Amino acid sequence: MDMFRLDGQTALVTGAGSGIGQAIAIGLAEAGADVGCFSRATSAGLAETIERIEALGRRAIRLTGSVTDEQDLTAAVETLEAEAGPLTVAVNSAGIASAYPAEDMPIEAWQQVVDTNYTGLFKSCRVEARAMFGNGGGSIVNISSMSGWIANRGLTQAHYNSSKAAVSHLTRSLATEWCDRGVRVNAISPGYTLSPMNKRPEVATQRQQFADETPMQRLAEVEEMIGPAVFFASRASSFCTGSDLVVDGGFVCW
Template identity: 55%
Template sequence: MDVNSFSLAGQVALVTGAAGGIGARVALGLAEFGAAVGVLDVEGSDLQATADSIAAVGGRAHVVAADVTDGDALTAAVAEVESTLGPLQLAVNAAGINNQIPAEDMARADWQRLLDINLSGVFLSCQAEGRAMLARGGGSIVNIGSVSAHIANRGLDQVHYNASKAGVLQLTKSLALEWATEGVRVNSVSPGYTATPMALSPQVWPLVEGLQKDIPMQRLAQTEELVGPIVFLLSGAASYVTGVDLLVDGGAVAW
């Protein structure tokens, strides 16, 4: 096998949720593997820091502010990235939020906001990216799922989050099958507990810290440990892989 099949050199990628956490580290990782990267997040987020980290490794980045719940804004964002960096071939959809609310106390607005961002936002992102890729005969998309799509995390009251991530996995599979003969591959990566600002927040960390004992590897993932699996799925090395969810969870679901 040609080791160069793992390279993303000469390709253009878009990463949503790129201002921090998994999205920021993945955007940098794609640049390290040779891609030019459009970094997207909501207006006012610190996208420039991500772009600066890409420039520091000799990569090219373009900052674009957009809300993933706005399909028209995403279509415009894809067009802007293409006009600046070139035809879009790769995408990682990492935008998402999380919080804890007991199901019996959850307001409809809290349920809807999370589903709008975590599930509808992924669909609208895939739609905008997919249209561009289909028009040119190919591309590869990776959506960020979660171990929470596979299990209900002990002690975490997040029925809305779990449901949204399970939806991302089925959305991914469905899109993969729709586009399988059109040259566009769609896969997902489901991280386990990962050391992001979200997981380390005072609200969540006391529970996440206790859950480490349930992970066979006895630790949280570092964001850079997601780069390799995502690059693999995006790259030519995974040319016959579509509709797959790759768990990166330290063995948590294998118990």
């Protein structure tokens, strides 16, 4: 269906070097977009992302930096637009996680998660929006988490949970501010997903617990976030802004 196509669009994906961000970057290219792939310079998977996009016949632009640095983000958008055309789609997937009991959590650990997941995403959104305002509009998709809706049983991650709750509400706030300038802002809240973090052998027991507690009795594959991202990026969601789509196999229903 043509309304889901992204032909002629230029997209930016943060966190494109691994996991959900990598899958979505490739998925946007499958839908027809040229993609700027933004990640830290040390990301081992960024080259693979670019190689897989180029194998689809789409342009992939390597962009490196930190979402905590607005200058890095601004330079990335400028480079992307110079090489691939006006920015019209952005997916903000960069994020980190750690676990500490709240009473023992080093404030540095709290700050690092909040700076990356929340403040870094805010910086990403506004750099992207500033470009889109001059390009006739666009679509921004933020990767939040079901952990912004619930407190995960058995996980000590108050900083992560609250950062993702902030992302979801920031999405609604920005959507209302920017809709009159043609920029839609939506979020996807994945449940437990087979990202590299959850594929580590040392979390095999916990991974099975996550599956057991999910109504669909499994974790998501990273590729299962492509469809929601393409939907929000495309004309198929033209009347959606401020939405937060939970993609969790039914986890929050229990």
